[in-house]
Amino acid sequence: MYQYNSFDRDFLAERNAQFRAQVERRIDGSLTEDEFKPLRLMNGLYLQLHAYMLRVAIPYGTLNGGQMDVLADIADKWDKGYGHFTTRQNIQYNWPKLRDVPDMLDALGEVGMHAIQTSGNTIRNVTADHFAGAAADEIEDPRPTAELLRQWSTDHPEFQFLPRKFKIAVTGSPNDRAVTKAHDIGLRMVERGGEKGYEVIVGGGLGRTPMIGKVLRDFLPKADLLPYCEAIVSVYNLLGRRDNKYKARIKITVHENGIETIRDLVEERFALIRPEFSGVDQKMLAGIEAQFAVPEWTQDSIAPFNAAYHADPVFRSWVDTNITKHRNDDYAIVSISIKKQGQTPGDATSAQMRVMAELARDYAHDELRISHEQNVILPHVHKSHLPAIHARLKEVELATANIGLISDIIACPGMDYCALATARSIPVAQQIATRFDELKLEHDIGELKIKISGCINACGHHHVGHIGILGLDRAGVENYQITLGGDHTETAAVGERAGPGFAYDEIVPAIERLIAAYLELRTGEGELFIDTYRRLGMAPFKAALYPTEEVKADAA
Amino acid sequence: MSKPFTPKVVTANALLEGDVIYLTADDQWSRSLKDAEVIEDAAHGDLRLLHAASQPGEVVGAYLADIRLTDDGPEPTHFREEFRTKGPSNYAHGKQELA
Numbered sequence: 001m002y003q004y005n006s007f008d009r010d011f012l013a014e015r016n017a018q019f020r021a022q023v024e025r026r027i028d029g030s031l032t033e034d035e036f037k038p039l040r041l042m043n044g045l046y047l048q049l050h051a052y053m054l055r056v057a058i059p060y061g062t063l064n065g066g067q068m069d070v071l072a073d074i075a076d077k078w079d080k081g082y083g084h085f086t087t088r089q090n091i092q093y094n095w096p097k098l099r100d101v102p103d104m105l106d107a108l109g110e111v112g113m114h115a116i117q118t119s120g121n122t123i124r125n126v127t128a129d130h131f132a133g134a135a136a137d138e139i140e141d142p143r144p145t146a147e148l149l150r151q152w153s154t155d156h157p158e159f160q161f162l163p164r165k166f167k168i169a170v171t172g173s174p175n176d177r178a179v180t181k182a183h184d185i186g187l188r189m190v191e192r193g194g195e196k197g198y199e200v201i202v203g204g205g206l207g208r209t210p211m212i213g214k215v216l217r218d219f220l221p222k223a224d225l226l227p228y229c230e231a232i233v234s235v236y237n238l239l240g241r242r243d244n245k246y247k248a249r250i251k252i253t254v255h256e257n258g259i260e261t262i263r264d265l266v267e268e269r270f271a272l273i274r275p276e277f278s279g280v281d282q283k284m285l286a287g288i289e290a291q292f293a294v295p296e297w298t299q300d301s302i303a304p305f306n307a308a309y310h311a312d313p314v315f316r317s318w319v320d321t322n323i324t325k326h327r328n329d330d331y332a333i334v335s336i337s338i339k340k341q342g343q344t345p346g347d348a349t350s351a352q353m354r355v356m357a358e359l360a361r362d363y364a365h366d367e368l369r370i371s372h373e374q375n376v377i378l379p380h381v382h383k384s385h386l387p388a389i390h391a392r393l394k395e396v397e398l399a400t401a402n403i404g405l406i407s408d409i410i411a412c413p414g415m416d417y418c419a420l421a422t423a424r425s426i427p428v429a430q431q432i433a434t435r436f437d438e439l440k441l442e443h444d445i446g447e448l449k450i451k452i453s454g455c456i457n458a459c460g461h462h463h464v465g466h467i468g469i470l471g472l473d474r475a476g477v478e479n480y481q482i483t484l485g486g487d488h489t490e491t492a493a494v495g496e497r498a499g500p501g502f503a504y505d506e507i508v509p510a511i512e513r514l515i516a517a518y519l520e521l522r523t524g525e526g527e528l529f530i531d532t533y534r535r536l537g538m539a540p541f542k543a544a545l546y547p548t549e550e551v552k553a554d555a556a
Numbered sequence: 557m558s559k560p561f562t563p564k565v566v567t568a569n570a571l572l573e574g575d576v577i578y579l580t581a582d583d584q585w586s587r588s589l590k591d592a593e594v595i596e597d598a599a600h601g602d603l604r605l606l607h608a609a610s611q612p613g614e615v616v617g618a619y620l621a622d623i624r625l626t627d628d629g630p631e632p633t634h635f636r637e638e639f640r641t642k643g644p645s646n647y648a649h650g651k652q653e654l655a
Contacts, residue, residue, distance in 0.1 A: 027572070029613045047616055049636075050643055050650045051574035080649055095649065098572050344646045415636060416644035424639075426646045476634050 001064055001367065002147045002291050004112040011155070012109045015116065019043045020102035027099070042122070042160075044115025045101055048419050054093045054101060055118040056108060060128035060146035060170070061089035061370040061377075065357035067111045068368055072353035078104050083353070085338060085346040087410055087461055088167075089127045089370045090118055094417055116154060121162045123153035123233065129171045129178045130371035133292065134333050134379035136325040139189045140196055142172035144289040145225065148281065152226050159233055163240030164248035166233065167205075174490065179372060181213040181492035182206050182464060184250045185232060188490075190219060197221045202232060202262065203254030206458035210494045211251040214259045216266065222285075224270075227277045231270035235262065295365040297328055298382040308387040314401075315390050321401040321443075323386070332386060334364075334378040335371070336393060337400040337408065341437040345411045345429050346374030355396045359389055372461075373410055375403065405442045406450060406515070407433035410461050414454025414471060415478075421454035423471025423478040424504075428452055431508045436515070445515060448529045449488065464488035466530045467514065468495045469507065480507040482514070484541055485533050496538060498545050510545055517544030562633075563625055565592035566604050567640070568618035576640045576651070577615065579608055585615065587651060589641050590629040595620070 004012075019039070026036040040046075044055040056071070063071075071091055075083050078100045079093040086092055096104060108114055118125055126146045133141040149168055153159065159166070171178040172189040180186025186201035198220045204213025220228055236250045239257065247256075254262050308315050324333040336356060339345050348356070356376055360368045363385040369377035381389065393399040402408050409432060412418065414425030429452055436442045451465030455472070462468030468483035479501040486495030502510045515529075521540055522532045533541065566579035577585040578592035586592065595601045601620050608618035621637050623630040632638040643650020 027613075032612050033571075033616050047569055047574055049640060050576060051569075080647075094644075096574075098574065347646075415639055416646055424645060426644075430646065473636075478635060 001062060002143075002288060008112065009109075012112075012114055015043075015114075015155075016102065016105045016109055019105060023098060023102055038120065041119040042117065043101075043105065044118035045096075046119060046419070048094070048417050049415070049421075050417070051095045052098060052101070053417065054096045054104060054115055055086070056091050056093070056113060056115045057118050057125035058089050058091060058113070058370050059150050060126055060132065060143050061130050061372075062128075062132070062143060063113075063368050063370070064366045065361040065368065066366075067113055068353050068357035068360065070107060070111045070113070072350035072357070074104050074107055075350040075353070077107075082347050082349045084344070084413065085348065085370050085374050085376070087372045087374065087412070087459055088118075088125055089130070089372060090125055091370070092413070094413075119165075120160075121164050121166075123149075123156065123159055123162075123166045123168065126150050126153070127167070127169045127178060127183075127372060129173055129176075130369040130373075130377050131177060131324060131333055131379060132172060132369070133294070134326055134331075135173050135175075135177075136327045137173045137175050138327065139174070139191055140172045141292055142170040142178075142187070142189060144285060144292050145187065145189075145198075145222075146170045147288045147292075148226065148285050149229065151284070152229070152281070159237065162233070162237055163242050163253075164245070164250075166236070166250065168229070176488075176490040176492075177371075179461070179464065179488045179492070180204070181490075182210075182461070182488070183213065184236075185229060186213050187225075192219050195221065198225065200228065200232075203251045203259070204492075205249050205251040206461060206463045207249070208246060208456045208458075209249075209252065209255075210458070210463040211255065212492050212494065213251075214254060216259065216263055223279075223282055224274065226281045227274045228266070228270050230273060231266045234269050234273075235265045239265070295367075295380055297331065298384075300330070300382060300384050302330055302383040305383040305386050312387075315387060317443075318390055318399055318401040319386065321405065322403045326380070330383055332381050332383050334381050334386070334389060335403045336376040336378065336398050337402050338375050338398070339402060339408050339433065340397050340400045341402070341407045341433040342430050343397075344426050345409050348376070352396050352398055355392060355398065359392060363389055373408065375408070402442060404447045404449075406436045406445050406448045407442055408449075409433060410449075410451040410465070412453050412455075412460035414452075414460075418454060418459075420457060421471070422456070422473040423454050423480065425452040425454040425460055425469075425471055428469060428471070428480065428504075428507055432511055435508055435512065441515070441519075444525070445519070446525065446528055449486075450511070451486070451488075461488060462486070463494045464492060465495060466533070467511065469511075472501060474501065478504045480504070482510065482545065484538060485530070487530065498538065498542055500546075513544045513547070514541055517541055561596070561598050561601075562622050563630070564595045564601055564620040565589065565623050565630055566595070566601075566608050566618055567592070567621045567637075568608060568615035571612075571614055571616055579604060579618075583607070587654075589623070589632070592623075592630055594623065594625060594630050
């Protein structure tokens with residue numbers, strides 16, 4: 001893992017001292033709210049519905065046990081004993097007090113963490129595949145690339161006031177777990193003729209105008225990464241619209257100007273600035289890569305794992321659902337579900353955080369990951385340790401075997417917290433998860449991605465859910481639209497709207513009808529919901545969602 | 557013809573805690589909607605909003621929120637304002653914690 005050097009530490013200390021002074025000046029009246037707001041947003045501090053919210057970056061979702069412990073300490077000392085992991089691999093604290101925030105930032109700084117550029121029209125926290133460095137299908141660990149981008153984009157003087165926010169995601173695997181096609185820039189590691197490089201995707205995004213990213217360059221040599229990204233953001237900075245907030249993201253710039261025009265402009269700019277990159281960036285990258293060296297693998301028998309797997313059905317179910325193949329056959333990737341049915345998706349208590357930190361230290365080479373699906377990952381676990389990990393997780397209600405299933409729902413904070421939300425998301429997720437748990441159907445249903453957003457901004461990724469739910473305000477009442485057929489992977493697709501929305505008390509029964517129809521329609525247990533949808537299209541699902549409409553049509 | 561004025565209250569967030577607050581008739585800020593001054597005409601609403609905006613050291617983002625008058629005092633007409641009077645629905649945090 002990357003360790004902060006003296007430059008990083010000094011920069012962060014200075015920046016935190018600046019923000020402390022800004023907070024003091026706001027409180028003593030020297031700064032108005034209009035003056036203070038952009039300053040607090042640059043440091044991740046929002047004012048939400050009931051309180052301030054501090055959004056802390058977890059760069060490319062990677063942290064160690066000590067950092068997780070500090071996240072827990074902050075939750076206890078300055079918040080209400082929990083934190084919310086987000087789809088951007090961040091953690092949000094929902095109840096900080098303004099006076100305490102500088103202390104919270106200093107505590108984060110002690111362990112090399114910060115909240116810089118988690119808001120504002122800047123390049124945000126760079127995200128990556130949460131299985132990076134561990135996945136069996138990986139071409140290369142994407143995190144050194146992500147860390148280089150973090151260093152380049154943090155406080156980049158040219159990119160502090162972009163037309164709109166800007167999000168970059170990196171994956172090192174052909175199986176895209178980082179939703180790269182829904183980012184302003186998506187980078188996919190590829191190999192050509194033995195050389196590793198990137199496929200550069202631009203102009204993806206969700207929100208009110210969902211767009212699947214387009215390929216700008218099918219192969220970018222690794223050494224050209226920073227100048228090429230700088231060229232893209234420079235072109236966007238000049239060309240992106242500042243007249244209309246809703247047309248300001250690069251996806252609209254690409255859409256309005258066409259990918260060819262953008263490509264020509266980027267290549268022109270790239271040719272101009274490439275010589276300025278003298279190779280210092282590549283030296284830094286080499287230094288970063290050395291810090292992401294593969295851990296020293298434990299050599300031990302996996303017999304204890306095999307014995308437990310055959311003896312304990314609860315453990316077996318958890319392994320079958322929450323474990324992913326590791327690059328080392330004796331190892332496993334453990335996804336810890338932060339989605340126990342009925343709980344708030346992505347919320348972990350300080351006690352749970354400390355247990356995860358302890359498990360990382362004791363059994364997982366001191367590494368943790370936060371996934372965009374709002375779960376926590378132990379990326380490197382020798383299989384012999386899995387029974388002990390499972391037992392410890394059970395003690396703190398973190399052993400739910402539901403990764404990838406219907407109750408593993410992405411949900412944004414929605415109107416329970418967010419000032420932008422138009423409806424609640426969390427209770428809808430809680431009710432769906434609880435309902436299907438009661439029906440004991442979720443393992444039978446199999447892999448299914450439900451994603452819920454509480455407004456059109458789509459933080460809950462509803463457009464790319466197999467089933468997407470969008471909460472809206474319809475004439476002063478919460479209303480939920482369903483989209484079907486979205487896909488967040490390398491075959492990314494935006495879901496299609498099924499029809500009119502459902503009231504708050506109708507949405508869970510509607511999802512139940514949808515699932516009942518799927519179970520009727522599928523060819524067998526092997527056919528996933530998304531595959532049945534692709535085979536049959538919208539019609540049979542629409543009929544299930546709107547049964548009375550069908551009766552009306554039949555009568556006509 | 558313009559729409560008839562519906563009753564309103566001035567609401568904001570407290571600068572230091574971020575809590576939802578309401579402007580009272582005697583120029584105080586209360587955490588409870590029941591204490592809020594009910595504004596019955598547009599001109600008075602504008603004046604009270606100006607008054608709120610003149611206290612940047614205490615409040616952030618003051619605006620007029622619709623209410624309806626009941627025997628128990630003012631109540632929100634919109635679900636967003638109702639949540640602001642209580643707190644989130646997933647935990648008993650926020651104002652409901654104190655209730």
